Amino acid sequence: MSLENNTSLIDEEIIRKDESKGLHNLIYVKDLSLWHGKQQTLKNVELNIRDKGITVLLGPSGCGKTTLLKTFNRLTDLDPDIKTTGSIFFEDKDILTKNIDVYALRQKMGLLSQRPHPLPGTISDNIRYALKLKGIKSKVEQDDRIEYYIKKVALWDEVKDRLKYSANSLSIGQQQRLCLARGLAIEPRVILADEPTSALDPISSRKIEEQFQELSKEFAIVLVTHILRQAKRLADYTAFMYYGEVVEKGKPSDLFENPKTEIFKDYLQVGH
Amino acid sequence: MNSRKYLVEKIVKIILLIFTIFIVFVLLSIFYGIFKKGLPALNWEIISQVPKGGYYFGKEGGILNAIVGSLYLAIGASLIALVISIPAAFFIHTYLFSYPKWQKRVRLWLDVLWGIPPIVYGAFAFNFMLFMGWPSSLLAAMITVALLISPVMIRSMDESLQHNSKGLFESALSLGFFKGEIGFKFLFKQSLPGITTAFLLALGKGLGDTASVLFTAGFTDYIPESITEPAATLPLAIFFQLSSPIPEVKERAYAAAIVLTIIILVISILSRVLSKRFSKNRIK
Ligand SMILES: Nc1ncnc2c1ncn2[C@@H]1O[C@H](COP(=O)(O)OP(=O)(O)OP(=O)(O)O)[C@@H](O)[C@H]1O
Ligand SMILES: [Mg+2]
Numbered sequence A: 001m002s003l004e005n006n007t008s009l010i011d012e013e014i015i016r017k018d019e020s021k022g023l024h025n026l027i028y029v030k031d032l033s034l035w036h037g038k039q040q041t042l043k044n045v046e047l048n049i050r051d052k053g054i055t056v057l058l059g060p061s062g063c064g065k066t067t068l069l070k071t072f073n074r075l076t077d078l079d080p081d082i083k084t085t086g087s088i089f090f091e092d093k094d095i096l097t098k099n100i101d102v103y104a105l106r107q108k109m110g111l112l113s114q115r116p117h118p119l120p121g122t123i124s125d126n127i128r129y130a131l132k133l134k135g136i137k138s139k140v141e142q143d144d145r146i147e148y149y150i151k152k153v154a155l156w157d158e159v160k161d162r163l164k165y166s167a168n169s170l171s172i173g174q175q176q177r178l179c180l181a182r183g184l185a186i187e188p189r190v191i192l193a194d195e196p197t198s199a200l201d202p203i204s205s206r207k208i209e210e211q212f213q214e215l216s217k218e219f220a221i222v223l224v225t226h227i228l229r230q231a232k233r234l235a236d237y238t239a240f241m242y243y244g245e246v247v248e249k250g251k252p253s254d255l256f257e258n259p260k261t262e263i264f265k266d267y268l269q270v271g272h
Numbered sequence B: 001m002n003s004r005k006y007l008v009e010k011i012v013k014i015i016l017l018i019f020t021i022f023i024v025f026v027l028l029s030i031f032y033g034i035f036k037k038g039l040p041a042l043n044w045e046i047i048s049q050v051p052k053g054g055y056y057f058g059k060e061g062g063i064l065n066a067i068v069g070s071l072y073l074a075i076g077a078s079l080i081a082l083v084i085s086i087p088a089a090f091f092i093h094t095y096l097f098s099y100p101k102w103q104k105r106v107r108l109w110l111d112v113l114w115g116i117p118p119i120v121y122g123a124f125a126f127n128f129m130l131f132m133g134w135p136s137s138l139l140a141a142m143i144t145v146a147l148l149i150s151p152v153m154i155r156s157m158d159e160s161l162q163h164n165s166k167g168l169f170e171s172a173l174s175l176g177f178f179k180g181e182i183g184f185k186f187l188f189k190q191s192l193p194g195i196t197t198a199f200l201l202a203l204g205k206g207l208g209d210t211a212s213v214l215f216t217a218g219f220t221d222y223i224p225e226s227i228t229e230p231a232a233t234l235p236l237a238i239f240f241q242l243s244s245p246i247p248e249v250k251e252r253a254y255a256a257a258i259v260l261t262i263i264i265l266v267i268s269i270l271s272r273v274l275s276k277r278f279s280k281n282r283i284k
Helices: A007-020 A065-072 A102-108 A123-133 A139-152 A156-162 A172-185 A202-215 A228-234 A252-257 A262-271 B002-041 B044-048 B064-093 B100-115 B118-132 B138-162 B165-174 B179-208 B234-242 B247-278
Strands: A025-036 A039-050 A053-058 A082-090 A109-112 A190-194 A220-224 A237-242 A245-250
Touching: A025 A065, A039 A053, A039 A065, A039 A082, A039 A220, A039 A237, A039 A245, A053 A065, A053 A228, A065 A082, A065 A109, A065 A190, A065 A220, A102 A109, A109 A172, A109 B165, A123 A139, A123 A172, A139 A156, A139 A172, A156 A172, A172 A202, A190 A202, A202 A220, A202 A228, A228 A252, A237 A252, A237 A262, A245 A252, A245 A262, B002 B247, B044 B064, B044 B247, B064 B100, B064 B138, B064 B179, B064 B234, B064 B247, B100 B138, B118 B138, B138 B179, B165 B179, B179 B234, B179 B247, B234 B247
Parallel strands: A053 A220, A053 A237, A109 A190, A190 A220
Antiparallel strands: A025 A039, A025 A082, A237 A245
């Protein structure tokens, strides 16, 4: 199914080509197709994700954005009906091959889902789980880092007096930021964010957006959004998907000013 | 237009009220009957002594053997059932996660199992014991009752996990946890209220079920000193005394029924309180 042979060789080739253009890519999606049973959800996707900055995925509902994100961290494994062909190169390996350590992969590809899902336990527990998973055993160090990560997502002032409360007691917007903090505590390389602000009020959305802009200096971020303004504010790179295909991709300045396809033109028009 | 709605609303309300009152009335009259007949015979002696010779003919002694026997049985059976049920419930929500069809099938089987009458479990266990040459014992009864209550225990934990478990599961996987870890770390916390209710439900069943212990536990006038000995149980004690023609003995049956009812009442209240306490960290 996947290209198990010579994976790193192909990788190096692409990297050399990219670097001669002055680009630094972290993820290379090569000819990726995905089927849910008989229905094809992703069609020959070709996409490179830069190693820093925000790559925004746009596209109408049902075009396969969430599916693509889930392929990146192999949550697609959960569905036995899903079949994939093609490859995704990340850190010298094709992550779609069988012999990959999915648990390590998922820690490198932090996924922030559309609805926040705190884990059962207190606010600080939620970060502590991640820290323990990273092998940090000292309670003092854990507490230090809990504070560090909660501050990093601009949540500290709101929760510092109730760290021992259930994570459930937070508002949805606060939960979303807590989940982001938890994801950061895993020390990922890539942040996959699936409509992270769709359930939030404008002020919380703005806070998350600011976080992303800050984080994009260190991390590769793949952001799915339906909000065009948000895409324009945040995108360093953009890809537009339609029925499982990446129809257009590139710098947002080019893309938004001169859409090449009719579909994307329409999409932009309606979005305004 | 609207006055019609109000009228219908009123009628529905009255109908619901009538049914509610009916159920409460039935419950209260059962209580009344038990207490009226049993209270005169209920005294310290009956709950603090084992039957002396001639107890079943109205002479002195008590039902301590049955109270202790039933408690041992119920607690033992519930613990065994818990050990079976927790991994089973987690299995349904972790490793079977990708196979919704199998989840459905397993749930159906469990529901069917729960529908099998206790006497069938009792007869099956008894046959098995005969075959192996094992005498009636507390352990045999514990295992039988544990098997009897496991299906409903699993289902009750399963139900408490239904809500939100997909998102929880996926987000924990995204952090790099593996499936078993998620079960025992997070689903456990998430289903703690469910586990508590299930455990106490099982206790109640273990205390109250007659048919499954009829052949498996046996009956004795002594307090069992090990799980290999036979044990008396409250429902059987009630049954034996009720079938006696002697009025004093019949009265004592009702006294035993009061004891059983009170124990079950206490357990039900406890289950409410505990399950509320354990829901504190639950993600809704
Ligand atoms: N488990 C599944 N089984 C079958 N088809 C599925 C499954 N999950 C998703 N699909 C299909 O795959 C396609 C892409 O879905 P996906 O969730 O990736 O879309 P999306 O771009 O994220 O949409 P949205 O913007 O609404 O979130 C849809 O047509 C959907 O019906
Ligand atoms: Mg989606």
